[in-house]
Structures are given as structure tokens and as C-alpha cells.
Amino acid sequence: MFTLRSVSAAGKRAFSTSSVAASKVAVLGAAGGIGQPLSLLLRLNEKVSNLALYDIRGAPGVAADVNHCDMNGEVAGFLPENNGLKETLTGAEIVVIPAGVPRKPGMTRDDLFNTNASIVRDLAKACAEFCPKAKILIIANPVNSTVPIVAEVFKKAGVYDPKKLFGVTTLDVVRANRFVSQIQGSDATKEKITVVGGHSGVTIVPLLSKTGYGISGEARDKLVNRIQFGGDEVVKAKDGAGSATLSMAHAGAKMTDALLRAAAGEQGVVEPTFVQSPLFADKGCEFFSSNVELGPEGVKKIHELGQIDEYEQKLIDACLADLQKNIAKGKKFVAEN
Secondary structure, three states: OOOEEEOOOOOOEEEOOOOOOOEEEEEEOOOOOOHHHHHHHHHOOOOEEEEEEEOOOOHHHHHHHHOOOOOOOEEEEEOOOOOHHHHHHOOOOEEEEOOOOOOOOOOOHHHHHHHHHHHHHHHHHHHHHHOOOOEEEEOOOOHHHHHHHHHHHHHHHOOOOHHHEEEOOHHHHHHHHHHHHHHHOOOHHHOOOOEEEOOOHHHEEEOHHHHOOOOOHHHHHHHHHHHHOHHHHHHHHOOOOOOOOHHHHHHHHHHHHHHHHHHOOOOOEEEEEEEEOOOOHHHOOOEEEEEEEEEOOEEEEEOOOOOOOHHHHHHHHHHHHHHHHHHHHHHHHHHHO
16 A cells, blocks of 8 residues: 555564655544544655544544554544634544544444434534535445445535545455455465445445456356455454454545545546435435545546446445435435434
8 A cells, every 4th residue: 555665674564655746634533433543544645744633532542552653644533622623623634534423343334324414514613614626535334325424414515526525435346356366376466356336235235357367156156245244254253242343444444545645646647436416416316435546636537437347236226225324314314404
């Protein structure tokens, strides 16, 4: 994800010293299970010159901790009092929102809706007021509904720009890359599996036909299911003590880094992300995740899916049925609240 170079005889590692544009990145929910490792990963990114961390409790402690890393740049932590949210967001170019409650055993992403919808709505209002031109990355689940919530809040504030709102679905690709590499014995860091749709259950559609590996039959069924429900694997393994936090932080940091690279002028930066999309808008899915080329302003080009096989078409059909409901639920929440 990042470029490293060896430096001293003591074996310390530092990020490449190539010149990069200064960028302020804010994390809302920085003291949580995703927020803390995400804050550390962003602190280690040389493109982040100013890291602002916010939470209802604990953010100053996280900021003090990661500020001890031997990196340049500013780090500050804020709480709700003393205009903390305003201080966090003012001047931010990218805002990452992992805030919300985690999943517990037996809980679907949709079960999280009522609590997380309110949290995301209120944070979106603050973003619309204090950093309306920032790129907003939504991690808070259920992403299929929380991204439309942010869009509706921004529309009401008159500052909505669809090129700058992203649902982070990178974790689905990260999982697909890893799971495929385990089956094929390949290098996971070299895999680039195309995953489209949404970010929960059957809305997650891996297009395995594009890998060229010829995965089929029962092996394909098991792999697709594992990619779609990989989060359940982590929840079960943590025995009720949490959900996918570390891998999600990794995915969030990857997506943030991609936006920073594109903002600095790098060409050909393509990442999967849940954005306002024309691909299936005629079927009630105004938002859809696919490979998106990023540019300085955010979304530069939304890629078509290309040729898919009959098996994947059935996955897409199932995806759209659920995704349409998820999107409508988010929009309805804002209309009624």
C-alpha cells in the first residue's frame, strides 16, 4: 500500500521522502475498534501532513499515542466539547467515518441500521457545514444505507457533490484477493479481484470469471460465499468480542491512500468503491460499487462491468434486489428524521 525504504543500520523503516502535497485527513470515530488502527495507518502515510482525530471519548489519547511515531506532520485529538467537531473538520480534504457500533454474533449489517444511521446523519451534517468540499469516505455500516444517508444530508444542505462521496468496499476486494491467493497459491499482493455491488452479504458480487483461473462448480460456490460473508468468519472467531476491525482499517487506509495519490496527480488510480453510479440506476440502484478511476476531484470515471457469465448475472440480480431496498431505507431515514 505504501512505499518503504530502509534507512539506518538500526533497521528503522521510513516512508519514501518523495515530495507530496500536504493533506489534512480527519477520522470520525478514531477511538473505536476500526478507528484506532486506521489512525495509526494514516499516521504512517507520508501524504498525511495533518491528522485530526475525533470521537465522543478517547480521541486525545489516540492522538497522543500515534503522535509518538517517528513521522513528520501534525496530529490532534478532539472531543465534542470546545467545538471539537468543528476543529476536526475545518480544512479537512478527506474525512473517513468509521464511527458506529460494531456487529455482534448473529447480527447482520442491517441490524446496525437504527443506531448507526443516526450517528452518520449527525456527522454528515457537521461535514456539510465545516468541510463541504472534502472527500467523504463512509466505513460505518450498513454502507449500502449510510452512503445514501450522507448524500441526502448533503443535498438538504445544498452542497452535495457525487464525485466526493465514497462507500468503502475495499475490504471485499482485500478478502477476495487473499482468499483467491490461498486457493491458487499466488501472491495476494499481486491479485486484483473485481468485486462489485454493495457491501453486505449477497450484494457483494465477486466477478471470478475475470481472474482467468477457471474456478467453477462447488469451489466457486464456496469461494463466493466466503467473500460475501467473510465478516461473519471474523465475528465468530472473535467469540463475540468484536468484528472485522484490523482488516477494515487496512482497507480504509488503502482507499484513503488511493484518493491522496490521485489528488497529488497520479494517473490511472483505480479502486472499487460504492458511489452514485449510472450502471444500475434504472433498476432503482442509484448507488453501486464498481471499479472507479480516481482523480483530483474524486470520481473521474466509473468503469462498466464488462462481460460476465450466467452465474455472475444471477449474483448481480440477487444483489440488485437487496441493494435497492438498502438504498431506499437510507433515503427514507433522512426524509423521516
